[in-house]
Amino acid sequence: MTKLTQQQCIILTGFTGxxxxxxxxxxxxxxxxxxxxxxxxxxxxxxxxxxxxxLYEEDFSALIPD
Incomplete structure (x- = not known):
């Protein structure tokens, strides 16, 4: 399993709270x-x-794999 990056952590925090x-x-x-x-x-x-x-919705959607 790959760990989340710092930016991915920020996006998840912003979107999910x-x-x-x-x-x-x-x-x-x-x-x-x-x-x-x-x-x-x-x-x-x-x-x-x-x-x-x-603010984070678009970035969150971009995290979802194709």
């Missing part, structure tokens, strides 16, 4: 995608997490 890998990886990528700082408390709001999911 379940942490894969290091939190720091995801947090930095989320801030980059949003173009602003993200307070960790924001991650507790379901509506914010739905916005995050949308």
């Amino acid at each position: 379940i942490l894969h890998g290091e939190f720091e990886w995801f947090h930095a990528d989320l801030e980059r995608r949003l173009g602003r700082e993200v307070q960790t408390s924001e991650l507790g709001y379901p509506e914010f997490m739905e916005q995050c999911k949308a």
Whole structure:
């Protein structure tokens, strides 16, 4: 079995809301995608997490094998 890459962990975390890998990886990528700082408390709001999911949806779909 092949281990996930750091980028794959970030995408899975962003799409599912379940942490894969290091939190720091995801947090930095989320801030980059949003173009602003993200307070960790924001991650507790379901509506914010739905916005995050949308940011990662295309990348998540690209992970699915043909």
